[in-house]
Amino acid sequence: MTVTAFHRRPEPVEIARVTSTAAELLEVLWGRASTAPASASQLRLLHILEHQDGINLRTLAASLASTPPATSRLFDRLQAAGFVERENSPDDRREVRLRLSGRGRAYLADLRARREAELQAVLDLMPAAKRGALAEGLESFCAMAASRIHDDTQDSGRRTA
Template sequence: MTTTAVELLEVVWGRASIAPTSASQLRVLYILEHHDGINLRTLAEFLASTPPATSRLCDRLVAAGLVERVVCEENRREVRLHLSGRGRAFLVDLRARRERELQTVLADMPAAKRVALLEGLEAFCAAAAAQTHDDEAGSDSRTA
């Protein structure tokens, strides 16, 4: 059932198109939205990728005007990554388009099923947040 739900969600969100970004590029935008100003090495760790591959990914996002590279004043060899204004606007627009597509689907559901879905999603989000928090706490203790 989860596989079917994920695949259907991908189809619904596909209607909202993520062009001009690939799924990998979109992931970078989401990471930068939550971790503004991280360096390339940290971004590569988040992506479980290599710095050269991550740098190429960022090159394309910079060329598209979605990401900015800023040289760190304290260490001129370090580059910080930031979403540009265009990158932030792109994410706002993408979320709005995806929400409209989801609302179309939800409107066709009976009210009681929408309530049940909401309750299930709230429980899912709470469990996922707790798991993410546990993962972050575990990585903090390993690096300390």
């Protein structure tokens, strides 16, 4: 007689705990791929501009959960480094659009390549089946996280409008 093993379904709280640990380990691994010359908050700003090219300062500040003056100072430092740029809106000369510069895009691409090299070194140690399961789970996680972020951005836009 064969006994079928039933695996209990992992609860979201347990997965959240493991994911949090994984995120902390990623921070340590990625620390080897320095983010210099950008700080963590500047890096968040660069990522937002990469995905929302041409947004205005108010929207950027809301995305960072910050104030426009603090966001402007953060942006100014990145502009001085050549990572971002401002341009007048073609529709309204009073409105300024914020963009990631070519240098900013190159910086993010280089950072990602260095981080991916650190990840690949760990993934190379995993059995292929576990890597496949991880990839499948992460694809779903990323889709749901992106959806939630998008919905939150839409909601905050409606509240400030």
